[in-house]
Amino acid sequence: MDAASVKGSALLANQAHQKGKATDRSYAKKLTLAILLTVSGFLIAILGNLLIPQIAEGIKTPTYELGALTVDLNGFYRLVLSGIILLYLLLGFRAFFDEKYRAKYLRQARFRFVMGLVLLAYDICGTKLRITPQPFFPGPAQILETFLIDTQQIYTNLLYSLRLFSAVFFSGVVLGVSTGILIGWFPKAYYWIYPVLRLTGVIPAVAWMPFALTMLPAPFWAATFLIAICSWFPVASQTAFGIKSTPRTQFEAARTLGAKTPYLVFRVAVPNAMPQIFTGITTACASSFTCLVMAEMMGQPGGLGYYINVVKVWAAYYKVFATILVMAILFSLILAVLGAVRAYVLRWQKGQLV
Amino acid sequence: MSEKELEIRDVSRIYTDSGNAQANGVEALQHVNLDVYEGEFVSIIGPSGCGKTTLLRLIGGLDLPQAGEILLHGQAITGPDPSRGYIFQQGGLFPFMTVEGNVASGLKARHLYGKKKQDVQKYIDLVGLTGFEKAYPHEISGGMAQRVAIARALINEPELLLLDEPMGALDSFTRADLQEKLLEIRQKSGATMILVTHDVDEAIYLSDRLVIMTPRPGRISEILKIDLPHPRDRGSEAFSLLRSSILEKFHLASAHE
Numbered sequence A: 001m002d003a004a005s006v007k008g009s010a011l012l013a014n015q016a017h018q019k020g021k022a023t024d025r026s027y028a029k030k031l032t033l034a035i036l037l038t039v040s041g042f043l044i045a046i047l048g049n050l051l052i053p054q055i056a057e058g059i060k061t062p063t064y065e066l067g068a069l070t071v072d073l074n075g076f077y078r079l080v081l082s083g084i085i086l087l088y089l090l091l092g093f094r095a096f097f098d099e100k101y102r103a104k105y106l107r108q109a110r111f112r113f114v115m116g117l118v119l120l121a122y123d124i125c126g127t128k129l130r131i132t133p134q135p136f137f138p139g140p141a142q143i144l145e146t147f148l149i150d151t152q153q154i155y156t157n158l159l160y161s162l163r164l165f166s167a168v169f170f171s172g173v174v175l176g177v178s179t180g181i182l183i184g185w186f187p188k189a190y191y192w193i194y195p196v197l198r199l200t201g202v203i204p205a206v207a208w209m210p211f212a213l214t215m216l217p218a219p220f221w222a223a224t225f226l227i228a229i230c231s232w233f234p235v236a237s238q239t240a241f242g243i244k245s246t247p248r249t250q251f252e253a254a255r256t257l258g259a260k261t262p263y264l265v266f267r268v269a270v271p272n273a274m275p276q277i278f279t280g281i282t283t284a285c286a287s288s289f290t291c292l293v294m295a296e297m298m299g300q301p302g303g304l305g306y307y308i309n310v311v312k313v314w315a316a317y318y319k320v321f322a323t324i325l326v327m328a329i330l331f332s333l334i335l336a337v338l339g340a341v342r343a344y345v346l347r348w349q350k351g352q353l354v
Numbered sequence B: 001m002s003e004k005e006l007e008i009r010d011v012s013r014i015y016t017d018s019g020n021a022q023a024n025g026v027e028a029l030q031h032v033n034l035d036v037y038e039g040e041f042v043s044i045i046g047p048s049g050c051g052k053t054t055l056l057r058l059i060g061g062l063d064l065p066q067a068g069e070i071l072l073h074g075q076a077i078t079g080p081d082p083s084r085g086y087i088f089q090q091g092g093l094f095p096f097m098t099v100e101g102n103v104a105s106g107l108k109a110r111h112l113y114g115k116k117k118q119d120v121q122k123y124i125d126l127v128g129l130t131g132f133e134k135a136y137p138h139e140i141s142g143g144m145a146q147r148v149a150i151a152r153a154l155i156n157e158p159e160l161l162l163l164d165e166p167m168g169a170l171d172s173f174t175r176a177d178l179q180e181k182l183l184e185i186r187q188k189s190g191a192t193m194i195l196v197t198h199d200v201d202e203a204i205y206l207s208d209r210l211v212i213m214t215p216r217p218g219r220i221s222e223i224l225k226i227d228l229p230h231p232r233d234r235g236s237e238a239f240s241l242l243r244s245s246i247l248e249k250f251h252l253a254s255a256h257e
Helices: A003-051 A073-097 A099-128 A140-149 A151-185 A187-201 A205-215 A219-244 A248-256 A261-297 A304-313 A317-345 B052-060 B099-108 B119-126 B142-154 B172-189 B200-206 B237-255
Strands: A064-066 A069-071 B004-015 B026-037 B041-045 B067-072 B084-087 B160-164 B192-197 B209-214 B219-225
Touching: A003 A073, A003 A099, A064 A073, A069 A073, A073 A099, A073 A140, A099 A140, A140 A151, A140 A317, A151 A187, A151 A219, A151 A261, A151 A304, A151 A317, A187 A219, A205 A219, A205 A261, A219 A261, A248 A261, A248 B084, A261 A304, A261 A317, A261 B099, A304 A317, B004 B052, B026 B052, B026 B192, B026 B219, B041 B052, B041 B200, B052 B084, B052 B160, B052 B192, B084 B142, B099 B119, B099 B142, B119 B142, B142 B160, B142 B172, B172 B200, B192 B200, B200 B237, B209 B237, B219 B237
Parallel strands: B041 B192, B041 B209, B084 B160, B160 B192
Antiparallel strands: A064 A069, B004 B026, B004 B067, B209 B219
16 A cells, blocks of 8 residues: 555545544434424423413313312313423433434424424314314313313223223134134135135124124123124134245245144244234234224223213213323324234344335 | 165156146156165256256155155155255245254254253354354345254254255355355264255265256166265366266257257
């Protein structure tokens, strides 16, 4: 290497170094701005709620004890907004250290800012000025008030829904996977059971409702039956499909290693079918939510669907919205947990399928 | 010469049950006879469609002949067995298991994992994959994957290792690397090896005997003994002479059609 090229490469290295430093500094600045942007939307929403007067002033809003605090609906709303701000501050703090998460946080900053503004507009139209048709479209503060008025009912009904869902959904999945293995592995089972599966699978589960309600001993069993049907079909057909599409080489390789049938089924075919099984479970999960709420509305002694039915009678639409909010959070959480389990079980697939 | 291990007696295989109309009635193997001796390295070579893979599958017990018989130490082969390790061209590894899991699966399939756990690391080391125990098949190269497959077969201590174009899908550098590894493994394990390949150089480089097959119907046209000492030099005159004489034989065989 001659002197000039040595000098050149040193220069290049130096430039690269400076560039690296520059990007370091710029991300800190960028992230700080993003955090401020994220938080400011909700801050504006809080200020709006504080400063804009209620149209019907003089009416005393009821207050609630919340630990050491005494709040009315607007106070509680601002408290929730402060909670959101705190959460995003903490997440922003995390983004400083977690490079992967940082990109996500930066990307979502604009959306979160606008979310705050939308809440402000909604608060003004719904609660403050009451421009939206009442009582059908209550403001965010009124919706949140539900959690102060009916804390116990929402909690009980949430647990009821969760209990029914998890018990039946899991048994449906277990039943579906077992049927799927039978159909996928034994040609005779395929011949006899698959047509039944095909036929019952296309029927919307809700169509069984009258039958389930009259023929089964209790509404609980009717709901159980419906949700089980909902989850059974997609899981069973996807499992069977996955097992049938296992490459032949996989079985041959296992047989040359001395594997017998149980090994071939549970250690070769089932793991090979796992991606399809999870596709089935995700589909089943979504349709089970529908079935669950429907069944609860049609004659369950409890649950979120039941609660909607009850409060609807009193035209308490803010409570209906509150329940919908709970459902959105609950079902998203369930899907997120399912996604995490799936990512763990299928970690061998990473990078292979996108 | 050592003892006779494998005897292939007048074996024929015709595909009639295939859904593919073109393949129907095709005589994949016609009256094939071959003896393999203990510790030998035999390569089966020929153009595609000559039935070399069919023959290997029959020896592996993955398929059965319609006529004739295949005897291992005088016993007819009726199905696959861990004493006859089989390496597939590709896709033989379990994608959902790590390198370690794949190698261990050879033991787990026979419920011997509890007793021989420590063998897993031994065979991973033998094929030179130390440090890759926790990797999944999609994370390693094709050559490494084949070495995992070899370790998985060897953990069952087979007397016969059947290799179905294991280097067919590899680039030439990885291929040469794996060939060396194969000779080394052969020396360490003492297993008899039967290799199916369409690469003349590879066959000459590795084998004691070379079985040349011709297609339609698939049959053995010639068996060549290769006496060159190891390590063989691909550039040597003897090597080149062998190569051109084998290629000449293929040329003649195809001219007959």
